[in-house]
Amino acid sequence: MDGQAIRAELGRIVGAEQVIEAPPGSEYNRDASGRRGLEGRAEAVVRPGSAEEVAAVLGWCYAHDVPLVTRGGGTGLVGGAVPTPGSVVCSLERLRAVREIEPGLWRMCAEAGVTTRNVQRLARENGLLFGPDPGAAEQSQLGGNVATNAGGPHALKYGVTGAWVSGLEVALAPGELAALGGWIRKDVAGYDIKDLMIGSEGTLGIVTAVRLRLVPAPERTAVLVAFARSREDGCRAVLELFAAGMRPSVLDFLDEHALALGAGAYPPCRALAGAAGPGADGARPPAWAGFALIVELDGTAEEVAAQQREALEVLGALAPEVHEPAEQQALWRWRDGLNPAITSVRGAKVSADVVVPVEKLGATLDGFDEIAARRGLRSCSWGHAGEGNLHATVLVDPSSEPELDAAEEVMEELYELIAAGGGSIAGEHGVGLLKRGRLARQWTAQAVELHEQIKRVFDPKGLLNPGKKLAR
Ligand SMILES: Cc1cc2nc3c(=O)[nH]c(=O)nc-3n(C[C@H](O)[C@H](O)[C@H](O)COP(=O)(O)OP(=O)(O)OC[C@H]3O[C@@H](n4cnc5c(N)ncnc54)[C@H](O)[C@@H]3O)c2cc1C
Numbered sequence: 001m002d003g004q005a006i007r008a009e010l011g012r013i014v015g016a017e018q019v020i021e022a023p024p025g026s027e028y029n030r031d032a033s034g035r036r037g038l039e040g041r042a043e044a045v046v047r048p049g050s051a052e053e054v055a056a057v058l059g060w061c062y063a064h065d066v067p068l069v070t071r072g073g074g075t076g077l078v079g080g081a082v083p084t085p086g087s088v089v090c091s092l093e094r095l096r097a098v099r100e101i102e103p104g105l106w107r108m109c110a111e112a113g114v115t116t117r118n119v120q121r122l123a124r125e126n127g128l129l130f131g132p133d134p135g136a137a138e139q140s141q142l143g144g145n146v147a148t149n150a151g152g153p154h155a156l157k158y159g160v161t162g163a164w165v166s167g168l169e170v171a172l173a174p175g176e177l178a179a180l181g182g183w184i185r186k187d188v189a190g191y192d193i194k195d196l197m198i199g200s201e202g203t204l205g206i207v208t209a210v211r212l213r214l215v216p217a218p219e220r221t222a223v224l225v226a227f228a229r230s231r232e233d234g235c236r237a238v239l240e241l242f243a244a245g246m247r248p249s250v251l252d253f254l255d256e257h258a259l260a261l262g263a264g265a266y267p268p269c270r271a272l273a274g275a276a277g278p279g280a281d282g283a284r285p286p287a288w289a290g291f292a293l294i295v296e297l298d299g300t301a302e303e304v305a306a307q308q309r310e311a312l313e314v315l316g317a318l319a320p321e322v323h324e325p326a327e328q329q330a331l332w333r334w335r336d337g338l339n340p341a342i343t344s345v346r347g348a349k350v351s352a353d354v355v356v357p358v359e360k361l362g363a364t365l366d367g368f369d370e371i372a373a374r375r376g377l378r379s380c381s382w383g384h385a386g387e388g389n390l391h392a393t394v395l396v397d398p399s400s401e402p403e404l405d406a407a408e409e410v411m412e413e414l415y416e417l418i419a420a421g422g423g424s425i426a427g428e429h430g431v432g433l434l435k436r437g438r439l440a441r442q443w444t445a446q447a448v449e450l451h452e453q454i455k456r457v458f459d460p461k462g463l464l465n466p467g468k469k470l471a472r
Pocket residue numbers: 031032069070071072073074075076077079080081092112133134135136139140141142143144145146147148149150151152153201202203205206207208339428429432465468
């Protein structure tokens with residue numbers, strides 16, 4: 001069936017005005033990864049207005065053997081929402097209803113197309129917290145967060161998206177709506193199908209609504225930026241904080257290269273410890289800094305004050321200078337601004353989100369720098385130190401094919417290093433197209449086989465986001 005016929009048929013389900021073409025260059029053919037060659041070509045983009053319409057679209061595609069790629073906000077970084085040839089993109093942008101919010105019971109049910117920022121905002125307005133905070137929250141959607149099991153800085157204390165999901169409404173092949181989980185706070189009755197859907201990147205079904213279990217928002221937060229002289233000291237400080245029994249809500253890092261690239265835009269801070277002396281305003285990242293930690297502490301006012309004292313004590317000689325931002329939001333904006341700032345240095349970057357056991361973070365950073373230097377590329381890393389989760393990056397000239405080739409080789413070698421160290425090729429951004437076929441390196445053959453069998457059970461025709469999240 002050609003594109004025109006597909007569009008006409010789908011128009012009968014959702015209304016002709018909600019089925020559009022996706023010519024080359026259309027945003028629906030890409031995601032936020034911006035990687036070389038990662039642009040697809042959809043036969044049609046369909047924008048259902050209800051869960052029932054989503055199920056009907058899936059049913060039609062299944063009956064006519066048309067591949068279906070679900071799209072949330074398109075902020076994914078691994079090509080997960082990029083349409084493979086001949087496929088229909090099912091965009092959930094019109095599923096924007098918040099079906100239920102019960103502040104006293106700490107819960108909310110929202111449709112998949114509600115943006116992450118709106119979920120966070122609504123929770124806050126009701127005295128509650130939705131912990132996941134991936135960096136493109138204005139654009140990413142709740143369904144996309146579930147489909148990628150997204151994290152973000154606060155995942156350290158509050159868990160990734162899956163930890164917040166009490167139930168899901170999903171459209172499953174060959175075209176039915178199912179409710180998985182519910183409002184119950186525990187359930188061990190069967191295999192956890194809901195959890196299988198979480199992080200499945202649109203390869204097992206389509207999430208249409210999410211029941212979230214929220215928590216009361218902390219009364220107060222404090223943010224510290226701690227500077228260590230070396231990577232070794234910085235990574236030791238992370239372990240010391242844990243060994244002291246501390247539970248920061250955020251424990252992010254910047255290596256010395258990322259710090260140098262971001263230093264110019266560093267927001268106004270006050271020194272809490274270090275050469276400038278406690279209380280000095282206008283503190284800047286020290287020139288000697290070889291590693292920076294961003295530590296957020298939360299709780300009641302008294303708990304935060306006590307944690308701050310303890311953190312300063314533990315960081316001690318390992319991080320001789322510690323700052324407190326004049327405005328916490330400015331610090332987070334600076335942190336979010338690192339990505340574009342680093343990209344602009346040479347026009348592009350190639351990044352990989354990988355994760356290792358937390359005690360191996362320092363050695364992994366060293367190994368990555370060595371791999372990049374051997375291929376003549378400038379590297380930098382930042383990420384979530386408390387989880388051993390690094391966004392390993394090389395800076396490239398996007399017009400240089402040899403540099404782009406070298407960058408791909410760097411990432412391949414990094415994945416070997418990660419697998420050898422007991423880590424994973426995806427900490428929070430998923431597998432999509434970019435990292436497919438590499439699970440066999442870190443899993444046993446039987447686990448890989450089970451992974452493939454699960455896909456076949458949910459999607460016997462292989463039409464749901466084909467070619468994505470493949471194990472081998
Ligand atoms: C600047 C920036 C910073 C980021 N920071 C973080 C971070 O800190 N932590 C983090 O985890 N991620 C981060 N990301 C990655 C991305 O934002 C998250 O993965 C986000 O959860 C993707 O949501 P989305 O709605 O944009 O999904 P999309 O990009 O549209 O889709 C992602 C995948 O999910 C599938 N999908 C989407 N919606 C559904 C649905 N309703 N049902 C079934 N499948 C679906 C798609 O098919 C695709 O495979 C960042 C991205 C950017 C651009």
